Amino acid sequence: MAEGELLTAIAGMLDGKLEPVMQKLTGLEDKMTGMEDKMSGLENRMTGMEDKMSGLENRMTGMEDKMSGLENRISGLEDRTSGIEGKAAGLEEKVSAIQKITAETKNELTEVKLHIENVTDKNITLLAENYCNLVNKLDENNKVTDVQLAYQIKVNFLIDDMEKMKKEIAQLKSHIA
Numbered sequence: 001m002a003e004g005e006l007l008t009a010i011a012g013m014l015d016g017k018l019e020p021v022m023q024k025l026t027g028l029e030d031k032m033t034g035m036e037d038k039m040s041g042l043e044n045r046m047t048g049m050e051d052k053m054s055g056l057e058n059r060m061t062g063m064e065d066k067m068s069g070l071e072n073r074i075s076g077l078e079d080r081t082s083g084i085e086g087k088a089a090g091l092e093e094k095v096s097a098i099q100k101i102t103a104e105t106k107n108e109l110t111e112v113k114l115h116i117e118n119v120t121d122k123n124i125t126l127l128a129e130n131y132c133n134l135v136n137k138l139d140e141n142n143k144v145t146d147v148q149l150a151y152q153i154k155v156n157f158l159i160d161d162m163e164k165m166k167k168e169i170a171q172l173k174s175h176i177a
Helices: 003-176
Strands: none
Touching: none
16 A cells, blocks of 8 residues: 555544544534623623613712712701700700799799788778878868968958058048048
């Protein structure tokens, strides 16, 4: 056998032996293509997932921003609340002071009422009784004064009459003389 034949025989043998390997390689190639397709699908799905994750991250960032805004607003409300609590404490102090003043005023008013009842009322009663006595004495004095006034009027009338008489006597004397 010649070298060419030998080579052809070896090539034929090799082709026979290599054909199942080639078929397996072709099957592997097909499987690899399927795997590549699946990998491409997985990559697409992963890209979709990454896009969704990116969207979720953006939404989470938005939520964090909103939460930060809420925290700021809550902090502002807490500041306002503490300011209101301070004002309320100030109002409580003022109300307490007003209540104290009211209680003191009430006590003073009670003392004034008691003074009026115990002292002033008695003094008014005494004054009223003495006033009645004084009015009676004035009435008695007025009677005397009225009589004196009547006498004074009579004396004045008589003085006027005397003056007239003196004038008339003087005129008569002057006519006689």
